[in-house]
Amino acid sequence: xxxxxxxxxxxxxxxxxxxxxxxxxxxxxxxxxxxxxxxxxxxxxxxxxxxxxxxxxxxxxxxxxxxxxxxxxxxxxxxxxxxxxxxxxxxxxxxxxxxxxxxxxxxxxxxxxxxxxxxxxxxxxxxxxxxxxxxxxxxxxxxxxxxxxxxxxxxxxxxxxxxxxxxxxxxxxxxxxxxxxxxxxxxxxxxxxxxxxxxxxxxxxxxxxxxxxxxxxxxxxxxxxxxxxxxxxxxxxxxxxxxxxxxxxxxxxxxxxxxxxxxxxxxxxxxxxxxxxxxxxx
Numbered sequence: 001x002x003x004x005x006x007x008x009x010x011x012x013x014x015x016x017x018x019x020x021x022x023x024x025x026x027x028x029x030x031x032x033x034x035x036x037x038x039x040x041x042x043x044x045x046x047x048x049x050x051x052x053x054x055x056x057x058x059x060x061x062x063x064x065x066x067x068x069x070x071x072x073x074x075x076x077x078x079x080x081x082x083x084x085x086x087x088x089x090x091x092x093x094x095x096x097x098x099x100x101x102x103x104x105x106x107x108x109x110x111x112x113x114x115x116x117x118x119x120x121x122x123x124x125x126x127x128x129x130x131x132x133x134x135x136x137x138x139x140x141x142x143x144x145x146x147x148x149x150x151x152x153x154x155x156x157x158x159x160x161x162x163x164x165x166x167x168x169x170x171x172x173x174x175x176x177x178x179x180x181x182x183x184x185x186x187x188x189x190x191x192x193x194x195x196x197x198x199x200x201x202x203x204x205x206x207x208x209x210x211x212x213x214x215x216x217x218x219x220x221x222x223x224x225x226x227x228x229x230x231x232x233x234x235x236x237x238x239x240x241x242x243x244x245x246x247x248x249x250x251x252x253x254x255x256x257x258x259x260x261x262x263x264x265x266x267x268x269x270x271x272x273x274x275x276x277x278x279x280x281x282x
Contacts, residue, residue, distance in 0.1 A: 031138055034065045034099075035250040037076040037184075037216030040112065040238030041095060043087035052247065052267060054081070054238035058095045060266050061237050061249050070103040072138060074145070076216045076234055077110025077184025082153050084114030089121035106134060109149040110184035110217060111157055129162035135170065140256050142177040142209075144170065148185040148194055155192030157185030157217070159200055167200075171207050178256065178281065181213045187231065193217070205229050211281045212259070220245045221263060221272070228282030232261065240268045248273070257281065 045055040065073065075096070080088035099105050109118060109132055119132060127133070131147035144167065148157035159167075171179065181204060185194035194200060194215075204210040205227050212230035219241045222233035235246050246265035253260045258280050265273035 030253055030255045031071045031141075032069070033072045033074065033252040033254075034070050035074050035076065035214065035234055035252050036061060036065075036237050037234035037249075038078040038110070038219055038236035038238055039075060039092065039095075040078055040081045040236070041088055041092040042081040043085065043091050045091065047081065049239045050241075052239035055091065055095060057237050057239070057247060057266060061264075062095060062098050064264060064266070065249065066098045066102050072104050072106065072143075073099055073102075074106045074182055074214075075108070076182050076214060077108045077148070078112045078216065078236075078238075079107065079110070079118065080113050081238075082112050084112060084117050084152055086117050086121055089118060093121070106136070106143070106145050106182070108132070108145050108182055108184050109147050111149060111151070111155055112153060113149055114152050115147075115149055128166055129160070131160070131163050133163060133166065137177075140178060141211075141254075142174050142179045144179060144181045146181065146183040148183050150195070157183075157194045159183070159194065159196050164196065164199055164203060168203050171203070171210065175207070175209055177209060179207075179210045181210060183213065183215050184217055186215055186217045186233065187213070201226070208282060212279065223261075223277055230259075230279050235263070235265070235268075244269050246270060246272060254279075 039058050040054045079092050109115060133147055134145040136143050146159060148159055150156055150158040187194055187197040214232045214234060216234045218233055219236035220233055221235040224231040234250055235248050240247050246269050247267035248265040251262040260276050260278055262276040263272050
């Protein structure tokens with residue numbers, strides 16, 4: 001399984017070149033992934049927002065995640081706090097070092113990331129049409145990680161025509177493989193959401209091999225379904241916007257038949273902590 005960042009560069013930059021990945025089964029019957037989003041790491045480890053400390057939260061989540069074994073991990077955008085400064089990514093690498101040492105890690109970019117700084121600091125691969133677009137296989141699934149960063153430190157996101165055209169062609173070329181898609185921005189018609197969400201959904205919804213879309217951005221945990229396509233809004237790690245929302249991460253266990261998503265809440269509203277949702281694939 002390819003790693004979507006330069007693992008050697010990442011580990012060396014984080015001061016962890018001596019760490020080795022744990023051995024995982026090559027083709028497990030059921031895959032186990034950890035899903036994070038909106039870490040909002042600052043170069044200042046004591047930065048706080050709404051009484052939450054993103055660096056402390058990420059450290060807690062990393063501790064929980066690395067206590068178990070995973071086939072893959074994904075952090076779905078807004079890795080950095082506001083402007084995506086190089087020092088933010090250096091702190092991000094320090095905090096996530098145990099993750100990349102334990103299992104493959106895929107990253108997407110959000111509106112608080114800076115593409116140039118992120119690619120340089122994290123050793124990104126697979127740049128398509130000027131955007132950080134990644135694909136890899138998790139048999140029998142095909143995985144697509146999109147780049148919805150439009151303008152740094154502005155709310156709205158945009159895939160753009162070149163990326164949408166690429167996605168359409170890619171999906172049509174892999175129509176026989178069940179597919180999961182990750183993108184940072186929310187998919188409603190808000191001015192701060194994905195501006196071409198309608199055009200994106202017109203691509204993925206009718207292509208029945210696409211089973212689920214995962215997104216972040218809203219700092220809320222929400223689940224929906226449209227024409228059998230599962231839409232999962234991941235909670236934030238850094239902080240929430242509303243007191244009724246959890247802070248935490250998702251445990252994602254799946255195979256060709258179905259999936260189970262379990263919320264691990266470390267702060268905010270923890271009423272749903274440990275709750276598992278069953279997703280039946282269309």
